[in-house]
Amino acid sequence: MKRMKILFLALAVLLAGASLSAYADSKETLVVATDSDTAPFTYKKGNSFKGYDIDVVKAIFKGSKYKVTFKTVPFDSITVGLDAGKYDLAANDYNYNEERAQKYLFSDPISRSNYAITSAKGKKYTSLSQLSGKTTEAIAGSNYAQILENWNAEHPDKTPITINYVEGTTGISSRLKNIENGKIDFILYDAISSSYIVKDQGMDLTVSSVKDKVEKSTEGLEYLLLPKNDKGKTLKTFIDKRIKALKKDGTLAKLSQTYFGGDYVSDID
Known part of the structure; x- marks a missing residue:
């Protein structure tokens, strides 16, 4: 009887492991493009991707159905890759401009710097x-x-x-x-x-x-960039909801202090 219990427990552990593995394999992979050369927003430390934008993206998708992988891309090739469907979003200290908004979607802002x-x-x-x-x-x-x-x-x-x-x-x-x-x-x-x-x-x-008012309400705001297609719209809805939650629970403020040494998120709304 005791041996049967041990075998049953072992089988349960194996099944649980298989379920977790299947869950991990079922996650949808998102490729995030970044130039890894815009510290402290995005940079490489050894083989690791670091920076405010990187950690914000990780926090956004933590515990979700998505698995995130980062790819280093020359800055002027990022949007080309978004156009071609090679990347699902971009994290690279993007500011708003009208020309870019005609082709791409912007997330809710994640920081503000003049x-x-x-x-x-x-x-x-x-x-x-x-x-x-x-x-x-x-x-x-x-x-x-x-x-x-x-x-x-x-x-x-x-x-x-x-x-x-x-x-x-x-x-x-x-x-x-x-x-x-x-x-x-x-x-x-x-x-x-x-x-x-x-x-x-x-x-x-x-x-x-700069003391000039260069832009209007978007001045100094930083965003994640997404393709203007159905997948991009779905991701934007998910991302914006998570950004609001991360601001409310203090995660964005903590990351701002870590990477910027100050509060660059309290007035992003």
Whole structure:
């Protein structure tokens, strides 16, 4: 009788293990594209994906029917991959712009950081008008490039800002170093990343918040990006619900403190 009980328990354990394995195998895999070069939002530490965006995505899908896998992709290839159905969503410090909104879906915002202008030590720029006649580098199609392009178009009477377009594989760190070596005058980027990289790499540069109202209600807000199709719409509904829950239970605030050193989530609604 005792032996029968042991055999029964062993069989129960095996069946439970098989059920868990079957459950894990039945999860739908989502491929999340990121350039792994926009610290502290997304970066690699050894072979591990790290950063605020990465941990937010993990928290969103924790315990869900989805299994998340991350893939490092050059920035300018992320949206191409979304178009082709290679990736299910993108996590890469995406800001809102009208051109992008015509093709893609934005999640509810996950953080807010104002724009900043990084320049040589002792040269402080807090307005786009101060950049007239100056030279920068930007990735074509990025939100930052579009802001500068719009300024040039809206101020034909001013000396235009010279924008040298670089490949998506040219990381922000490399572009910031080009300020130090005198190749360019400034970089327009988000304040969190700019301050983080300058401090982390010991660069002798000045990071100044932009005082201009560059955009409207979406200014400084960061989103996850999804394809504008049925799957994207379904995922957006799930993601937005989870973002609200993560904000309410303090998870977003905790991750903001961990990666940004401050509260960049309390005013994202």
